Amino acid sequence: MISQLDKINEFIARLDTETLTVLNRISVEKIFKKGDFLLRQDEVCKKSFWVVKGTARKYYLNDGKEITTELYFDNDIAISFDSYCLQKPSREFIQVLTDTTISQTDFSSFQTAKQQFPKLAILDLMMTEYYAMWLEDRLFQFHTMDATSRYSKLIQDHPYIVQNIPLTFIASYLGVSLETLSRIRAKK
Amino acid sequence: MISQLDKINEFIARLDTETLTVLNRISVEKIFKKGDFLLRQDEVCKKSFWVVKGTARKYYLNDGKEITTELYFDNDIAISFDSYCLQKPSREFIQVLTDTTISQTDFSSFQTAKQQFPKLAILDLMMTEYYAMWLEDRLFQFHTMDATSRYSKLIQDHPYIVQNIPLTFIASYLGVSLETLSRIRAKK
DNA sequence: CGACATATTGAGATCCATCAACCAATGTGG
DNA sequence: CCACATTGGTTGATGGATCTCAATATGTCG
Numbered sequence: 069m070i071s072q073l074d075k076i077n078e079f080i081a082r083l084d085t086e087t088l089t090v091l092n093r094i095s096v097e098k099i100f101k102k103g104d105f106l107l108r109q110d111e112v113c114k115k116s117f118w119v120v121k122g123t124a125r126k127y128y129l130n131d132g133k134e135i136t137t138e139l140y141f142d143n144d145i146a147i148s149f150d151s152y153c154l155q156k157p158s159r160e161f162i163q164v165l166t167d168t169t170i171s172q173t174d175f176s177s178f179q180t181a182k183q184q185f186p187k188l189a190i191l192d193l194m195m196t197e198y199y200a201m202w203l204e205d206r207l208f209q210f211h212t213m214d215a216t217s218r219y220s221k222l223i224q225d226h227p228y229i230v231q232n233i234p235l236t237f238i239a240s241y242l243g244v245s246l247e248t249l250s251r252i253r254a255k256k
Numbered sequence: 257m258i259s260q261l262d263k264i265n266e267f268i269a270r271l272d273t274e275t276l277t278v279l280n281r282i283s284v285e286k287i288f289k290k291g292d293f294l295l296r297q298d299e300v301c302k303k304s305f306w307v308v309k310g311t312a313r314k315y316y317l318n319d320g321k322e323i324t325t326e327l328y329f330d331n332d333i334a335i336s337f338d339s340y341c342l343q344k345p346s347r348e349f350i351q352v353l354t355d356t357t358i359s360q361t362d363f364s365s366f367q368t369a370k371q372q373f374p375k376l377a378i379l380d381l382m383m384t385e386y387y388a389m390w391l392e393d394r395l396f397q398f399h400t401m402d403a404t405s406r407y408s409k410l411i412q413d414h415p416y417i418v419q420n421i422p423l424t425f426i427a428s429y430l431g432v433s434l435e436t437l438s439r440i441r442a443k444k
Numbered sequence: 445c446g447a448c449a450t451a452t453t454g455a456g457a458t459c460c461a462t463c464a465a466c467c468a469a470t471g472t473g474g
Numbered sequence: 475c476c477a478c479a480t481t482g483g484t485t486g487a488t489g490g491a492t493c494t495c496a497a498t499a500t501g502t503c504g
Contacts, residue, residue, distance in 0.1 A: 435493075
């Protein structure tokens with residue numbers, strides 16, 4: 069996991085100024101207010117959202133209940149993956165949880181830029197690989213760990229999470245009910 | 257999901273003969289006997305394995321117990337993802353479950369070929385995207401469906417699976433005990 | 445046939461969801 | 475500035491889903 073992030077960061081650090089300039093040119097910084105949506109269900113995810121500063125979550129509705137699939141902090145990138153790749157309506161919502169600064173990049177601009185600047189294509193692949201590894205790890209946790217262990221791992225990886233994200237969303241992200249999470253926390 | 261597969265298949269169908277020739281040149285077909293390993297834990301995954309004909313599974317050990325993470329059939333591609341991407345020791349095993357024909361492609365040959373034939377790089381990205389979408393869907397199932405529903409979906413998607421794969425592996429793949437799967441099946 | 449792998453069935457324990465009541469902090473309108 | 479609503483979290487009681495352990499059954503293959 070960490071290694072892939074290292075790879076990406078190193079790659080970015082070595083990018084030529086021309087490529088960086090393009091990246092900058094096709095990105096727009098914008099501030100969103102707490103509760104604002106970056107993306108709603110049924111919309112096509114036409115932008116990628118780089119969280120410059122703030123917090124956000126991605127979720128979908130299942131039987132009318134919200135299932136949180138991802139939590140975002142500074143420097144994370146938020147997209148609805150299949151909606152973005154296939155430019156089809158999203159099942160997911162993306163919502164900022166605090167006032168948040170976002171640098172958004174247009175999908176089609178990025179596709180065009182990739183053709184002219186092959187390093188962007190390589191970057192795209194590396195970030196997709198990273199996402200797949202992240203998903204594998206998450207699946208591993210669901211496959212092998214009970215709720216208590218998953219919670220422990222979460223606060224170990226993101227100690228600041230509890231102060232910043234309502235427990236309701238954390239519980240949903242961990243795949244347990246709010247009540248169960250509350251009891252897990254009480255026990256320690 | 258299906259749409260991404262369509263995209264990939266269409267892309268392959270339109271590949272120029274030169275690119276196809278290269279792909280062929282760096283691939284080797286080989287037959288493995290039931291029970292053979294394509295990859296063992298702690299080895300680096302230096303090849304991708306295209307299942308031409310047969311069945312295989314990927315799994316890892318957790319507390320000495322085997323956890324099956326993926327089942328492969330004709331035309332599936334088997335790799336240990338992070339081991340392959342980062343060329344680091346694998347946590348997973350890949351084993352064929354029947355006598356199986358595999359077309360294996362060397363990692364470094366493919367990396368080299370990608371540089372000369374940009375379409376291979378595009379293909380690489382599309383397949384990685386497909387894998388990420390597949391993982392998202394699997395996570396979705398673990399997040400929202402109980403064991404019975406997951407089993408129903410599996411046999412709906414792969415009706416032939418039950419005849420070809422021992423229940424032990426299917427149970428593990430579904431994240432339930434063999435006993436529970438047996439009871440689920442008995443109930444219908 | 446015998447042996448080993450694979451699958452079924454039963455009983456008890458455990459984890460977790462659900463429903464419901466309650467509490468604490470925050471915010472808002474009069 | 476108070477009364478009350480709202481949001482977010484806790485706690486208790488109960489039931490359901492699933493696991494584990496153990497016994498039994500059913501292959502399947504040399």
